[in-house]
Amino acid sequence: MELRFLHLRRPYRFEAPIEGEFVLLLQITDADVTAEEQRRLSEAIVASGCRYALCRGVECSSWDDSIDDAAVAAEIDGTTRPFLMTTWHEDEPLEDVLEFMLERTAFDDFVPTAFVVAEVGGDGRTLAEARAAMERARRGGQP
Helix, strand or coil, X not given: CEEEEEEECCCCCCCCCCCCCEEEEEEECCCCCCHHHHHXXXXXXXXXXXXXXXXXXXXXXXXXXXXXXXXHHHHHCCCCCCCCEEEECXXXXXXHHHHHHHHCCCECCXXXXXXXXEEECCCCHHHHHHHHHHXXXXXXXXX
């Protein structure tokens, strides 16, 4: 299993830290992300090789929609990409979302082996919590 952690700060940019396809947990902690920043990040996620995006945190359902919109726009523009699944996880504990990410994001012919946790804004606390949960999971406990 390949695992990466990203802390996205202004100016917000997303570049895939993994070659090939991956699952992304996008933790939004910045309540002041502009519509333009959200659109640009969503487009970059769609272009990156992400096959499953889980959105959690501030206005997470709007991020789910934004990534879906970016995927549809890419398809209309003629950019052929594999299907990108999205979900949002409002008010769900981080450990539950991490467990979902690791155990429930396979679909069709996509079986994930690479995972990215990205925090948009914030102080990196979500990344530290995710690292600790993943370390517990590697030792045989739940994430």
